Amino acid sequence: MTLASELHLVDFATTTPAALSEQVTAALTEAQTFLDALSAAPAxxxxxxxxxxxxxxVNLALDRSWGLVSHLNSVMSDKDIREAHHALLPEVAAYGTRVGQHQPLFARYQAVVNDPDFFNALPTDRARAITLAMQSFELSGVALPKDKQAQFAEIQSKLAALSAKFxxxxxxxxxxxxxxLAEDKLAGMTESGRALLAEAGEQHKAKLRESGEMNDxxxxxxxxxxYVAxxxxxxxLAVMTYADDRDLRQALYHAYVTRASEFDTHTNDKGESLNNADSMQEILALREQKAQLLGFDNYAELSLSTKMAERVDEVSDFLTSLATxxxxxxxxxxxxxxxxxxxxGVTDLQPWDSGYFAEKVKQQAFSLSQEEIRPYFPVSTVIDGLxxxxxxxxxxxxxxxxxxxSVWHPDVRFYQLLDADDTLVGGFYFDLFARxxxxxxxxxxxxxxxxHNQAADYTQxxxxxxxGNFTPAIDGKPSLLTHDEVLTLFHEFGHGLHHLLTQVTVGDVAGVNGVEWDAVELPSQFMENWAWHADGIALISGHIDSGEPLPTDKLDALLAAKNFQSGMQTLRQIEFALFDMRIHAQTPAPDYRGILATxxxxxxxxxxxxxxxxxRFANGFSHIFAGGYAAGYYSYKWAELLSADAFSRFEEEGIFNAVTGKAFRDTVLSVGGSLPAKTNFENFRxxxxxxxxxxxxxxFDSAEPDTTPTAEVV
Known part of the structure; x- marks a missing residue:
């Protein structure tokens, strides 16, 4: 099969860290040269x-090369790619800051906005991209005095390095x-769980052999x-959900929740502590400085300036109301x-017990076990059904x-997406398994x-x-997913469709680009609904041996258990969201002790x-300290409200109603960030x-949780 040139696919066989470093450096040089050549004001x-x-x-080459460095550092991290990423990071961060503070470039955007007749005649996507760019300039310190701009640039550089270190x-x-683990520690473990631990054991042996920690x-x-946990x-999760040995669960829980904290004795390859405490308090302090340079009282206000939600108290009220x-x-x-x-016999329930006994309750109340239904969700069947x-x-x-x-690992698959008339829409890669x-x-x-750039005759x-990090194939058997993993796959594919189905050709507002952060989870959470509906499950399930879809009794049990532990899970998400918002709304920013106290x-x-x-959950909270969710973790619940309301239209009109599907595609998925998310939602709903x-x-809409078996999502 010949793949379309407009996909501009990567040859991962030649994409080495050294080659990528050269590409990033060349792209930076080209972009910097362009900025240098811009006159003070447009004609x-x-x-x-x-x-x-x-x-x-000009920026396409940098976006591409740096995007590949960042991607490979996430999925194939080793010494070489990590060193390349970290060496380039300060230069990329400095370039981003320069762009945001570049007066001649800013003057171009000002000139367009200050000509109302010209601006109002622009296509919607171009006008929206320019409006968002103006906002970005303001939040990048373009109006700051020179000395404050230099301070802002230094803050940005430090934040990039600290997030990478975190x-x-x-x-x-x-x-x-x-x-x-000895054999007697594995009582209660499922066959698939034991296989996972045995596979980890083989990997651990290889690591010991390579490092020389043990002789052959x-x-x-x-x-x-x-067996190695x-x-x-x-x-x-295999241990925490099924291992009868309470001491083992406690030991593993302790190891997990103290990662990268003062209780973690591991070091990196340079012999440095992995404790994230200092980085966390420095990140918060720098974010506060950045916000105040830009005229905000705190970082939470800065974060919300680009989101659907407008005020800290609006978010807090939403979260506390939902908690109630x-x-x-x-x-x-x-x-x-x-x-x-x-x-x-356990009268002092602890966090390392909750998953274990929750699984037992689920089996008792609903005759449902994740392991029982796992054989009905072979990954290939789930993907075909999706x-x-x-x-x-x-x-x-x-x-x-x-x-x-070309792919970066043998597990990776590449797909082309075609429209109804066989027009090529785009392409995507699946890299689904833990390693x-x-x-x-x-x-x-x-x-x-x-x-698309008509003048340059360029289209991408x-x-x-x-x-994902799903359970891999083990012992020659295909990967079998839990239903939770199925939901995760549907979630990420919802994001993918948002990116792929856009009809916008201005890159800054195409797909997920330009979408307010607290609305970007709408298409992903929305997609999960089909993995909870009887008609959807019929398409994604098929027993690994017989091919039979999930039987009625197991289907009814799965759907009846949909809201099992929903209350505790919701409170957990609200806890994370409120914590995130409060540490970013505090002035002065809290130190490590203050973070833990909050x-x-x-x-x-x-x-x-x-x-x-x-x-020390906070020490591993990558979403807010190393990702894009700082003062924005509430977005998951905010967008969940939007996705539930959007799906209710399908409940009213039919979950496979093609007319309703076209409406969602046309009003949400196709328009990306070219319109405000609130407008897109209201156009659909x-x-x-x-x-x-x-x-x-x-x-949560009834006094008693509904446990009646049903084939409908409620």
Missing amino acids: DTETALADIVDFEQ SDNILDATQDYALP ADIDALPTPY TLNIPSY EATPAAKKDLAQISQCAAEH FAIVQRLYGIRVIDATDSA SGKRGGAWMNGFQARY LPVCFMV LQGVRNEIAIMDTPSDN GRSATIDALLRHSG
């Missing part, structure tokens, strides 16, 4: 716009932990299978697992083109946006990377279960969003 408005478009074209420490702390004879003398999520709705259900959740624990669902909704087809594409050297979690990386179609204060207010005093559907979907 006229049309020339100003032409310069803006030319600058976008992320490195978490990855190293996660990868460095290995706990060998001693390694060969280790038992087979050799790790902090990679599939392995960690969730608390009665959460208390019932806790009572359920506490009673089960007591029946098994593609069938989006074809019915949006008229699109997915073609596996892996054999024609060493890969950052934890799941994400969509919008590597290449849809873009959208391409994205969708990444988290404990939120727990005292929200949580219904005590947390051990040595829990015909009104403002309400919380009713979220409460109903979460099971």
Whole structure:
């Protein structure tokens, strides 16, 4: 199969850290040269716009090369790519700051905006991109005096380095932990869980051999299978959910929640501590300085200046109101697992017990076990069903083109996305399985946006990377997903569709670009609904041996258990969101002790279960210290309200109603960031969003949780 040149795919076989470093450096030089050549003021408005478009074209090479460095540092991290990433990071950060403070470039945007007739005649996407760029200039310190601009640039550079260090420490702390286990420690573990630990054991042997920590004879003398518990999520959850040994669960819990803290004794390859404490307080202090330079009281205000939510109290009120709705259900959740624990002789329920006894309650109350239904979700069947669902909704087809594409790891698959008339829409990569050297979690990386430049005769179609850390294939058996992993796959594919289905050709507002951060989770959470509906599950399930879809009794049990523990899970998300908002709204910014005190204060207010005093969740909270969610973690719940309300239209009109699907595609997915998210939502729903559907979907709209088996999502 010949792949379209407009995809501009990467040859990963030749994409070495050294080659990428050269590409980034060359792209930076070209972009800097362009900025150097800009005169102080444009000749006229049309020339100003032409310069803006030319600058976008120049930046494509940097976006591409730096995007690849960042991507590979997340999915194939080793010494070489990490060193390349960190060496380039200050230069890239400095360039970004220069762009934001570059007066001649800013003058181009000003010239366009200051000519109302010209500006109002622009296409919607171009006008929106210019409006957002003006906002970005203001938030980059373009109006600051020279000495303050230099201070701003230094802050940006330090923040970039500190975030990278935070992320490195978490990855190293996660990868460095290995706990060998004797056979008698594995009571209660499932067959798939044991296989995961055995696979981790083989990897640990290889690591010992490579490092020279043990000689070959001693390694060969280790038992087979050799079981090792790790902090990679599939392995960690396998132990925490099924291991009967309470001491083992406690040890693993302690290791997980103290990663990169003062309790973590691991060091990096330079012998440096992995403790993130100093980085955390420095990040907060620098963010506060940055906000105040720009005229805000605190970083939370700066963050909200670009979001749907407008004020800190608006977000806090939303979260605390939702907590009030969730608390009665959460208390019932806790009572359920506490009673089960007591029946098994555990009268002092602890966090390392909750997942274990929750699984037992689920099995008792709903006759449902994640392990029982796992064989019904082979990854290939789930993927095929997912593609069938989006074809019915949006008229699109997915073609596996892996054999024609270069990939960065043998597990990676590449697909082309075609429209109903067989027009090529874009391409995407799936990198779904956990492995060493890969950052934890799941994400969509919008590597290449849809873009067209008529003057340069250049077109690129959208391409994205969708990444997970799912249970891999073991012992020659295909990967079998838990339903939670299925939901994660649907979530990330929702992000991918948002990126791929855009019809916008101005890159800055194409796909997910330019979308307010607290609305960007709408398409992803929205997509999860089809993995909770009987008709959707029928398409994504098929037993690994028989091919039979999930049987009615298991389907009914799965759907009945949808809101199981929903109250406690909601409070947990609210706890994280309030903590995030409060540490970023404090003035002065809290030190490490203040960070921990703020988290404990939120727990005292929200949580219904005590947390051990040595829990250092904050030290691993990458979303806010190394990702884009600083003073924005509330976005998950905010967008969940939008997604529940949006899906309620499908509940009213039919979940596979092609007309409704086209409406969602046309009003939300296709327009990307070319219109405000509130406008997009209201164009689809015909009104403002309400919380009713979220409460109903979460099971908070009735006094008693609904456990009646049903084939409908409620």
